[in-house]
Amino acid sequence: MNALHALPEWAAILVALCLLAGALITLAGTIGLTRFPTFYQRIHAPTLGTSFGAAFILVASMIYFSVSEARPVLHELLILIFVTITTPITLMLLARAALYRDRAEGHDVAADAVEAERGETTGH
Amino acid sequence: MTRLFPYPLLWLSLLAMWLLLARSIDPGQLLLGAIVASLGCGAASALGLPRVRIRRFDLVLKLVALVLWDICRSNLAVLLLVLGRREPQSVFVTIPLELRDPNALAILACIITATPGSAWVSHSSTNNTVLVHVLDTGDGIAWAETIKRTYEALLLEIFR
Numbered sequence: 001m002n003a004l005h006a007l008p009e010w011a012a013i014l015v016a017l018c019l020l021a022g023a024l025i026t027l028a029g030t031i032g033l034t035r036f037p038t039f040y041q042r043i044h045a046p047t048l049g050t051s052f053g054a055a056f057i058l059v060a061s062m063i064y065f066s067v068s069e070a071r072p073v074l075h076e077l078l079i080l081i082f083v084t085i086t087t088p089i090t091l092m093l094l095a096r097a098a099l100y101r102d103r104a105e106g107h108d109v110a111a112d113a114v115e116a117e118r119g120e121t122t123g124h
Numbered sequence: 125m126t127r128l129f130p131y132p133l134l135w136l137s138l139l140a141m142w143l144l145l146a147r148s149i150d151p152g153q154l155l156l157g158a159i160v161a162s163l164g165c166g167a168a169s170a171l172g173l174p175r176v177r178i179r180r181f182d183l184v185l186k187l188v189a190l191v192l193w194d195i196c197r198s199n200l201a202v203l204l205l206v207l208g209r210r211e212p213q214s215v216f217v218t219i220p221l222e223l224r225d226p227n228a229l230a231i232l233a234c235i236i237t238a239t240p241g242s243a244w245v246s247h248s249s250t251n252n253t254v255l256v257h258v259l260d261t262g263d264g265i266a267w268a269e270t271i272k273r274t275y276e277a278l279l280l281e282i283f284r
Binding site: 025028029031032035036037038040041043044045047048050051052073074075077078084085087088091092095096099109110113114115 | 141145195245
């Protein structure tokens with residue numbers, strides 16, 4: 001715990017605030033997961049955790065290690081990038097599986113999807 | 125040049141990743157990173173991945189700023205929705221796209237999914253439409269038009 005005591009006060013406060021914010025946002029995401037009524041609404045809630053929740057916690061980590069090691073520590077950025085580009089894969093897999101099951105059971109939830117018009121930028 | 129070096133952006137990204145992970149820019153790490161990046165690009169060309177052709181680098185920054193701003197806004201909106209008592213009004217929206225470049229479509233999918241409140245469900249390559257689920261919107265068509273006007277227009281410019 002020596003490293004924690006060596007941390008200047010402003011950095012400790014900043015790290016604590018970021019960690020708390022990240023944790024609360026992730027908690028809100030999980031609350032949404034249980035609160036929303038349908039499957040398709042539920043898949044949105046955990047995105048709070050993978051976007052701002054993760055970002056705040058990683059910023060806290062970057063500040064903490066940059067200050068305590070007295071040099072910029074930025075490799076947490078990679079976590080954020082990889083989380084962002086891999087989330088759509090599982091999300092699409094889950095959503096498409098649910099859609100497929102709904103269609104197989106005879107109630108196509110996407111059948112009444114509103115359709116936007118093709119923009120005038122099309123060449124044809 | 126393109127034969128020898130088919131994925132310059134991927135190569136640079138892999139090198140940057142290696143240097144960030146190694147947390148140094150020693151010549152040794154640079155050499156190792158270059159080897160790893162070349163192996164990665166070799167794998168990409170063995171898989172025949174479509175090349176990224178970025179025409180407007182200046183607009184990439186604009187896109188990143190726009191995405192960050194929208195992620196901020198939608199985080200707040202979903203947060204309020206989760207904590208509030210109001211029931212969300214969800215809709216499925218089918219958006220016809222002009223965008224055909226597979227890399228640009230992948231970026232659009234990441235953007236739409238990374239923003240809380242909207243999820244890319246499925247893309248139909250036959251008629252180039254995408255099914256998106258929007259968590260809370262009064263007007264799904266207006267929402268789709270905003271996506272087309274901002275993100276798709278920008279991506280079309282960048283990848284043209």
